[in-house]
Amino acid sequence: MVDLTALLTDLAAESEQLDALVAPLPPEAWDRPTPAPGWTVAHQIAHLAWTDHVAHLAATDAEAFYASVVSAPDPSRLVDDGAESFLAPPAELLDRWRAGRAALAAALAAAPAGEKLPWYGTGMSPTSMVTARIMETWAHGEDVADALGVRRPPTARLRHIAHLGFRTLGHSFAAHGRAVPTAPVRVELAAPDGDTWAFGPAEAADRVTGPALDFCLLVNQRRHRADLALVASGPVADEWLDVAQAFAGPPGVKREAAGSGHVGVTT
Known part of the structure:
Protein backbone atom coordinates (compact mmCIF):
# COMPACT_ATOMS: atom_id res chain seq x y z
CA MET A 1 0.00 0.00 0.00
CA VAL A 2 1.22 3.51 -0.83
CA ASP A 3 1.53 5.70 2.25
CA LEU A 4 -0.54 8.84 1.63
CA THR A 5 1.20 10.71 4.45
CA ALA A 6 4.62 10.00 2.95
CA LEU A 7 3.39 11.11 -0.47
CA LEU A 8 2.07 14.38 0.97
CA THR A 9 5.42 14.95 2.66
CA ASP A 10 7.18 14.52 -0.68
CA LEU A 11 4.70 16.84 -2.39
CA ALA A 12 5.37 19.49 0.24
CA ALA A 13 9.13 19.08 -0.22
CA GLU A 14 8.84 19.34 -4.02
CA SER A 15 6.71 22.48 -3.69
CA GLU A 16 9.06 24.03 -1.15
CA GLN A 17 12.07 23.44 -3.40
CA LEU A 18 10.38 25.32 -6.22
CA ASP A 19 9.10 27.99 -3.82
CA ALA A 20 12.67 28.61 -2.64
CA LEU A 21 13.74 29.06 -6.26
CA VAL A 22 11.13 31.67 -7.19
CA ALA A 23 10.50 33.52 -3.92
CA PRO A 24 13.72 35.62 -4.03
CA LEU A 25 13.30 36.58 -7.70
CA PRO A 26 12.91 40.26 -8.58
CA PRO A 27 9.58 41.09 -10.23
CA GLU A 28 11.08 41.31 -13.71
CA ALA A 29 12.39 37.73 -13.49
CA TRP A 30 8.83 36.46 -13.21
CA ASP A 31 8.32 37.69 -16.79
CA ARG A 32 11.09 35.52 -18.22
CA PRO A 33 9.90 33.14 -20.92
CA THR A 34 10.05 29.43 -20.17
CA PRO A 35 10.34 26.55 -22.68
CA ALA A 36 6.52 26.30 -22.77
CA PRO A 37 5.45 28.58 -25.66
CA GLY A 38 3.83 31.78 -24.36
CA TRP A 39 4.39 30.92 -20.70
CA THR A 40 6.54 32.95 -18.35
CA VAL A 41 7.82 31.96 -14.93
CA ALA A 42 4.66 33.56 -13.54
CA HIS A 43 2.49 31.40 -15.81
CA GLN A 44 4.17 28.25 -14.49
CA ILE A 45 3.43 29.14 -10.87
CA ALA A 46 -0.07 30.34 -11.76
CA HIS A 47 -0.72 27.02 -13.48
CA LEU A 48 0.29 25.10 -10.36
CA ALA A 49 -1.91 27.35 -8.22
CA TRP A 50 -4.87 26.89 -10.57
CA THR A 51 -4.41 23.11 -10.74
CA ASP A 52 -4.21 22.90 -6.95
CA HIS A 53 -7.45 24.88 -6.84
CA VAL A 54 -9.37 22.57 -9.18
CA ALA A 55 -7.89 19.51 -7.45
CA HIS A 56 -9.15 20.92 -4.15
CA LEU A 57 -12.61 21.27 -5.71
CA ALA A 58 -12.40 17.65 -6.86
CA ALA A 59 -11.54 16.54 -3.33
CA THR A 60 -14.13 18.64 -1.53
CA ASP A 61 -16.98 19.56 -3.92
CA ALA A 62 -17.42 17.27 -6.92
CA GLU A 63 -20.39 19.27 -8.24
CA ALA A 64 -18.34 22.48 -8.25
CA PHE A 65 -15.52 20.66 -10.02
CA TYR A 66 -17.84 19.37 -12.74
CA ALA A 67 -19.38 22.82 -13.07
CA SER A 68 -15.94 24.32 -13.66
CA VAL A 69 -15.36 21.80 -16.44
CA VAL A 70 -18.64 22.26 -18.30
CA SER A 71 -18.52 26.07 -17.98
CA ALA A 72 -15.12 26.37 -19.66
CA PRO A 73 -15.59 28.65 -22.70
CA ASP A 74 -13.04 26.73 -24.77
CA PRO A 75 -12.08 23.24 -23.51
CA SER A 76 -8.99 23.25 -25.72
CA ARG A 77 -7.70 26.27 -23.79
CA LEU A 78 -8.65 25.03 -20.34
CA VAL A 79 -5.07 24.82 -19.08
CA ASP A 80 -3.93 28.11 -20.63
CA ASP A 81 -7.02 29.97 -19.46
CA GLY A 82 -6.63 28.50 -15.98
CA ALA A 83 -3.08 29.78 -15.71
CA GLU A 84 -4.08 33.20 -17.06
CA SER A 85 -6.92 33.46 -14.54
CA PHE A 86 -4.52 32.94 -11.63
CA LEU A 87 -1.86 35.42 -12.74
CA ALA A 88 -1.16 38.16 -10.19
CA PRO A 89 1.76 40.26 -8.97
CA PRO A 90 4.52 37.95 -7.66
CA ALA A 91 3.88 38.40 -3.94
CA GLU A 92 0.13 37.85 -4.37
CA LEU A 93 0.67 34.87 -6.67
CA LEU A 94 3.06 33.27 -4.17
CA ASP A 95 0.56 33.70 -1.36
CA ARG A 96 -2.19 32.21 -3.51
CA TRP A 97 -0.07 29.21 -4.47
CA ARG A 98 1.04 28.58 -0.89
CA ALA A 99 -2.48 28.81 0.51
CA GLY A 100 -3.92 26.64 -2.24
CA ARG A 101 -1.42 23.84 -1.94
CA ALA A 102 -1.84 23.77 1.85
CA ALA A 103 -5.63 23.56 1.46
CA LEU A 104 -5.28 20.77 -1.10
CA ALA A 105 -2.93 18.77 1.12
CA ALA A 106 -5.38 19.00 4.02
CA ALA A 107 -8.30 17.96 1.81
CA LEU A 108 -6.45 14.97 0.37
CA ALA A 109 -5.27 13.88 3.82
CA ALA A 110 -8.91 13.84 4.94
CA ALA A 111 -10.26 12.02 1.87
CA PRO A 112 -11.45 8.46 2.52
CA ALA A 113 -8.91 5.85 1.42
CA GLY A 114 -9.75 4.40 -1.97
CA GLU A 115 -12.32 7.07 -2.82
CA LYS A 116 -12.27 8.06 -6.47
CA LEU A 117 -12.02 11.81 -6.94
CA PRO A 118 -13.33 13.27 -10.20
CA TRP A 119 -10.73 14.45 -12.67
CA TYR A 120 -10.42 15.26 -16.34
CA GLY A 121 -11.53 12.16 -18.19
CA THR A 122 -11.02 9.79 -15.27
CA GLY A 123 -11.29 9.30 -11.52
CA MET A 124 -8.29 9.36 -9.22
CA SER A 125 -7.65 8.01 -5.74
CA PRO A 126 -6.15 10.46 -3.23
CA THR A 127 -2.75 8.75 -3.57
CA SER A 128 -2.89 8.99 -7.36
CA MET A 129 -3.87 12.64 -7.10
CA VAL A 130 -0.90 13.40 -4.85
CA THR A 131 1.46 11.51 -7.16
CA ALA A 132 0.17 13.53 -10.10
CA ARG A 133 0.71 16.75 -8.15
CA ILE A 134 4.31 15.72 -7.38
CA MET A 135 4.85 15.06 -11.08
CA GLU A 136 3.37 18.37 -12.18
CA THR A 137 5.18 20.39 -9.55
CA TRP A 138 8.49 18.83 -10.55
CA ALA A 139 7.87 19.16 -14.30
CA HIS A 140 6.82 22.81 -14.16
CA GLY A 141 9.68 23.42 -11.76
CA GLU A 142 11.99 22.16 -14.51
CA ASP A 143 10.50 24.74 -16.86
CA VAL A 144 11.19 27.47 -14.31
CA ALA A 145 14.72 26.19 -13.70
CA ASP A 146 15.38 26.18 -17.46
CA ALA A 147 14.18 29.76 -17.72
CA LEU A 148 16.48 30.82 -14.90
CA GLY A 149 19.46 28.81 -16.11
CA VAL A 150 19.46 26.71 -12.93
CA ARG A 151 20.16 22.97 -12.71
CA ARG A 152 18.30 21.33 -9.85
CA PRO A 153 19.80 18.19 -8.30
CA PRO A 154 17.62 15.08 -8.73
CA THR A 155 16.08 13.64 -5.59
CA ALA A 156 14.53 10.35 -4.48
CA ARG A 157 11.12 11.93 -5.17
Whole structure:
Protein backbone atom coordinates (compact mmCIF):
# COMPACT_ATOMS: atom_id res chain seq x y z
CA MET A 1 0.00 0.00 0.00
CA VAL A 2 1.22 3.51 -0.83
CA ASP A 3 1.53 5.70 2.25
CA LEU A 4 -0.54 8.84 1.63
CA THR A 5 1.20 10.71 4.45
CA ALA A 6 4.62 10.00 2.95
CA LEU A 7 3.39 11.11 -0.47
CA LEU A 8 2.07 14.38 0.97
CA THR A 9 5.42 14.95 2.66
CA ASP A 10 7.18 14.52 -0.68
CA LEU A 11 4.70 16.84 -2.39
CA ALA A 12 5.37 19.49 0.24
CA ALA A 13 9.13 19.08 -0.22
CA GLU A 14 8.84 19.34 -4.02
CA SER A 15 6.71 22.48 -3.69
CA GLU A 16 9.06 24.03 -1.15
CA GLN A 17 12.07 23.44 -3.40
CA LEU A 18 10.38 25.32 -6.22
CA ASP A 19 9.10 27.99 -3.82
CA ALA A 20 12.67 28.61 -2.64
CA LEU A 21 13.74 29.06 -6.26
CA VAL A 22 11.13 31.67 -7.19
CA ALA A 23 10.50 33.52 -3.92
CA PRO A 24 13.72 35.62 -4.03
CA LEU A 25 13.30 36.58 -7.70
CA PRO A 26 12.91 40.26 -8.58
CA PRO A 27 9.58 41.09 -10.23
CA GLU A 28 11.08 41.31 -13.71
CA ALA A 29 12.39 37.73 -13.49
CA TRP A 30 8.83 36.46 -13.21
CA ASP A 31 8.32 37.69 -16.79
CA ARG A 32 11.09 35.52 -18.22
CA PRO A 33 9.90 33.14 -20.92
CA THR A 34 10.05 29.43 -20.17
CA PRO A 35 10.34 26.55 -22.68
CA ALA A 36 6.52 26.30 -22.77
CA PRO A 37 5.45 28.58 -25.66
CA GLY A 38 3.83 31.78 -24.36
CA TRP A 39 4.39 30.92 -20.70
CA THR A 40 6.54 32.95 -18.35
CA VAL A 41 7.82 31.96 -14.93
CA ALA A 42 4.66 33.56 -13.54
CA HIS A 43 2.49 31.40 -15.81
CA GLN A 44 4.17 28.25 -14.49
CA ILE A 45 3.43 29.14 -10.87
CA ALA A 46 -0.07 30.34 -11.76
CA HIS A 47 -0.72 27.02 -13.48
CA LEU A 48 0.29 25.10 -10.36
CA ALA A 49 -1.91 27.35 -8.22
CA TRP A 50 -4.87 26.89 -10.57
CA THR A 51 -4.41 23.11 -10.74
CA ASP A 52 -4.21 22.90 -6.95
CA HIS A 53 -7.45 24.88 -6.84
CA VAL A 54 -9.37 22.57 -9.18
CA ALA A 55 -7.89 19.51 -7.45
CA HIS A 56 -9.15 20.92 -4.15
CA LEU A 57 -12.61 21.27 -5.71
CA ALA A 58 -12.40 17.65 -6.86
CA ALA A 59 -11.54 16.54 -3.33
CA THR A 60 -14.13 18.64 -1.53
CA ASP A 61 -16.98 19.56 -3.92
CA ALA A 62 -17.42 17.27 -6.92
CA GLU A 63 -20.39 19.27 -8.24
CA ALA A 64 -18.34 22.48 -8.25
CA PHE A 65 -15.52 20.66 -10.02
CA TYR A 66 -17.84 19.37 -12.74
CA ALA A 67 -19.38 22.82 -13.07
CA SER A 68 -15.94 24.32 -13.66
CA VAL A 69 -15.36 21.80 -16.44
CA VAL A 70 -18.64 22.26 -18.30
CA SER A 71 -18.52 26.07 -17.98
CA ALA A 72 -15.12 26.37 -19.66
CA PRO A 73 -15.59 28.65 -22.70
CA ASP A 74 -13.04 26.73 -24.77
CA PRO A 75 -12.08 23.24 -23.51
CA SER A 76 -8.99 23.25 -25.72
CA ARG A 77 -7.70 26.27 -23.79
CA LEU A 78 -8.65 25.03 -20.34
CA VAL A 79 -5.07 24.82 -19.08
CA ASP A 80 -3.93 28.11 -20.63
CA ASP A 81 -7.02 29.97 -19.46
CA GLY A 82 -6.63 28.50 -15.98
CA ALA A 83 -3.08 29.78 -15.71
CA GLU A 84 -4.08 33.20 -17.06
CA SER A 85 -6.92 33.46 -14.54
CA PHE A 86 -4.52 32.94 -11.63
CA LEU A 87 -1.86 35.42 -12.74
CA ALA A 88 -1.16 38.16 -10.19
CA PRO A 89 1.76 40.26 -8.97
CA PRO A 90 4.52 37.95 -7.66
CA ALA A 91 3.88 38.40 -3.94
CA GLU A 92 0.13 37.85 -4.37
CA LEU A 93 0.67 34.87 -6.67
CA LEU A 94 3.06 33.27 -4.17
CA ASP A 95 0.56 33.70 -1.36
CA ARG A 96 -2.19 32.21 -3.51
CA TRP A 97 -0.07 29.21 -4.47
CA ARG A 98 1.04 28.58 -0.89
CA ALA A 99 -2.48 28.81 0.51
CA GLY A 100 -3.92 26.64 -2.24
CA ARG A 101 -1.42 23.84 -1.94
CA ALA A 102 -1.84 23.77 1.85
CA ALA A 103 -5.63 23.56 1.46
CA LEU A 104 -5.28 20.77 -1.10
CA ALA A 105 -2.93 18.77 1.12
CA ALA A 106 -5.38 19.00 4.02
CA ALA A 107 -8.30 17.96 1.81
CA LEU A 108 -6.45 14.97 0.37
CA ALA A 109 -5.27 13.88 3.82
CA ALA A 110 -8.91 13.84 4.94
CA ALA A 111 -10.26 12.02 1.87
CA PRO A 112 -11.45 8.46 2.52
CA ALA A 113 -8.91 5.85 1.42
CA GLY A 114 -9.75 4.40 -1.97
CA GLU A 115 -12.32 7.07 -2.82
CA LYS A 116 -12.27 8.06 -6.47
CA LEU A 117 -12.02 11.81 -6.94
CA PRO A 118 -13.33 13.27 -10.20
CA TRP A 119 -10.73 14.45 -12.67
CA TYR A 120 -10.42 15.26 -16.34
CA GLY A 121 -11.53 12.16 -18.19
CA THR A 122 -11.02 9.79 -15.27
CA GLY A 123 -11.29 9.30 -11.52
CA MET A 124 -8.29 9.36 -9.22
CA SER A 125 -7.65 8.01 -5.74
CA PRO A 126 -6.15 10.46 -3.23
CA THR A 127 -2.75 8.75 -3.57
CA SER A 128 -2.89 8.99 -7.36
CA MET A 129 -3.87 12.64 -7.10
CA VAL A 130 -0.90 13.40 -4.85
CA THR A 131 1.46 11.51 -7.16
CA ALA A 132 0.17 13.53 -10.10
CA ARG A 133 0.71 16.75 -8.15
CA ILE A 134 4.31 15.72 -7.38
CA MET A 135 4.85 15.06 -11.08
CA GLU A 136 3.37 18.37 -12.18
CA THR A 137 5.18 20.39 -9.55
CA TRP A 138 8.49 18.83 -10.55
CA ALA A 139 7.87 19.16 -14.30
CA HIS A 140 6.82 22.81 -14.16
CA GLY A 141 9.68 23.42 -11.76
CA GLU A 142 11.99 22.16 -14.51
CA ASP A 143 10.50 24.74 -16.86
CA VAL A 144 11.19 27.47 -14.31
CA ALA A 145 14.72 26.19 -13.70
CA ASP A 146 15.38 26.18 -17.46
CA ALA A 147 14.18 29.76 -17.72
CA LEU A 148 16.48 30.82 -14.90
CA GLY A 149 19.46 28.81 -16.11
CA VAL A 150 19.46 26.71 -12.93
CA ARG A 151 20.16 22.97 -12.71
CA ARG A 152 18.30 21.33 -9.85
CA PRO A 153 19.80 18.19 -8.30
CA PRO A 154 17.62 15.08 -8.73
CA THR A 155 16.08 13.64 -5.59
CA ALA A 156 14.53 10.35 -4.48
CA ARG A 157 11.12 11.93 -5.17
CA LEU A 158 11.69 11.14 -8.82
CA ARG A 159 10.73 7.54 -8.05
CA HIS A 160 7.06 8.57 -7.87
CA ILE A 161 7.32 10.20 -11.29
CA ALA A 162 9.25 7.30 -12.81
CA HIS A 163 6.65 4.83 -11.57
CA LEU A 164 3.85 6.94 -12.99
CA GLY A 165 5.74 7.16 -16.28
CA PHE A 166 5.96 3.38 -16.40
CA ARG A 167 2.29 2.88 -15.51
CA THR A 168 1.15 5.22 -18.30
CA LEU A 169 2.80 3.25 -21.13
CA GLY A 170 -0.61 2.21 -22.50
CA HIS A 171 -1.98 5.73 -22.23
CA SER A 172 1.03 7.07 -24.14
CA PHE A 173 0.24 4.87 -27.14
CA ALA A 174 -3.51 5.48 -26.97
CA ALA A 175 -3.09 9.26 -26.71
CA HIS A 176 -1.14 9.19 -29.99
CA GLY A 177 -3.78 7.04 -31.71
CA ARG A 178 -1.61 3.93 -31.70
CA ALA A 179 -2.52 0.39 -30.70
CA VAL A 180 -1.64 -0.33 -27.09
CA PRO A 181 1.07 -3.01 -27.09
CA THR A 182 0.57 -6.27 -25.27
CA ALA A 183 4.26 -7.11 -24.91
CA PRO A 184 5.59 -6.24 -21.44
CA VAL A 185 8.39 -3.74 -20.98
CA ARG A 186 11.07 -3.77 -18.29
CA VAL A 187 12.38 -0.40 -17.05
CA GLU A 188 15.62 -0.21 -15.08
CA LEU A 189 16.73 3.23 -13.95
CA ALA A 190 19.82 4.51 -12.19
CA ALA A 191 18.51 6.38 -9.13
CA PRO A 192 20.15 9.57 -7.84
CA ASP A 193 21.65 7.69 -4.88
CA GLY A 194 23.20 4.99 -7.07
CA ASP A 195 20.47 2.43 -6.48
CA THR A 196 18.42 0.88 -9.31
CA TRP A 197 14.68 1.40 -9.69
CA ALA A 198 13.05 -1.40 -11.66
CA PHE A 199 9.52 -1.73 -13.03
CA GLY A 200 8.00 -4.51 -15.10
CA PRO A 201 8.83 -8.20 -15.45
CA ALA A 202 12.52 -9.08 -15.32
CA GLU A 203 12.15 -11.50 -18.24
CA ALA A 204 10.64 -8.92 -20.65
CA ALA A 205 12.43 -8.75 -24.00
CA ASP A 206 11.60 -5.05 -24.44
CA ARG A 207 13.62 -2.88 -22.04
CA VAL A 208 14.40 0.74 -21.24
CA THR A 209 17.48 1.59 -19.20
CA GLY A 210 19.23 4.80 -18.22
CA PRO A 211 19.24 7.55 -15.59
CA ALA A 212 16.02 8.04 -13.64
CA LEU A 213 16.25 11.79 -14.22
CA ASP A 214 16.36 11.30 -17.99
CA PHE A 215 13.36 8.97 -17.92
CA CYS A 216 11.34 11.49 -15.90
CA LEU A 217 12.32 14.28 -18.28
CA LEU A 218 11.19 12.16 -21.23
CA VAL A 219 7.81 11.02 -19.89
CA ASN A 220 7.02 14.62 -18.97
CA GLN A 221 8.21 15.77 -22.42
CA ARG A 222 10.77 18.15 -20.94
CA ARG A 223 13.57 16.88 -23.19
CA HIS A 224 13.82 15.16 -26.56
CA ARG A 225 14.95 11.55 -26.39
CA ALA A 226 17.99 12.41 -28.54
CA ASP A 227 19.27 14.58 -25.67
CA LEU A 228 18.91 11.84 -23.06
CA ALA A 229 21.00 8.82 -22.12
CA LEU A 230 18.16 6.32 -22.40
CA VAL A 231 18.60 2.98 -24.13
CA ALA A 232 15.62 1.20 -25.71
CA SER A 233 15.89 -2.49 -26.55
CA GLY A 234 13.08 -3.98 -28.63
CA PRO A 235 10.44 -2.45 -30.92
CA VAL A 236 7.84 -1.68 -28.25
CA ALA A 237 10.36 0.04 -25.99
CA ASP A 238 11.74 2.02 -28.92
CA GLU A 239 8.32 3.23 -30.04
CA TRP A 240 7.35 4.05 -26.45
CA LEU A 241 10.23 6.50 -26.11
CA ASP A 242 8.80 8.42 -29.08
CA VAL A 243 5.30 8.78 -27.58
CA ALA A 244 5.84 8.60 -23.81
CA GLN A 245 3.76 10.97 -21.70
CA ALA A 246 2.85 10.49 -18.06
CA PHE A 247 0.24 13.25 -18.03
CA ALA A 248 -3.40 12.93 -19.03
CA GLY A 249 -4.96 14.39 -22.13
CA PRO A 250 -3.99 14.65 -25.79
CA PRO A 251 -0.38 14.48 -27.00
CA GLY A 252 1.72 17.30 -25.67
CA VAL A 253 3.99 19.53 -27.75
CA LYS A 254 7.28 17.68 -27.64
CA ARG A 255 10.60 19.48 -27.28
CA GLU A 256 12.96 19.76 -30.19
CA ALA A 257 16.32 18.03 -29.89
CA ALA A 258 18.85 20.41 -28.36
CA GLY A 259 21.94 18.43 -29.24
CA SER A 260 23.18 18.29 -25.68
CA GLY A 261 25.60 15.48 -26.42
CA HIS A 262 23.53 12.66 -24.92
CA VAL A 263 22.18 10.24 -27.48
CA GLY A 264 19.10 8.07 -27.18
CA VAL A 265 20.35 4.67 -28.27
CA THR A 266 18.19 1.94 -29.78
CA THR A 267 19.47 -1.63 -29.77
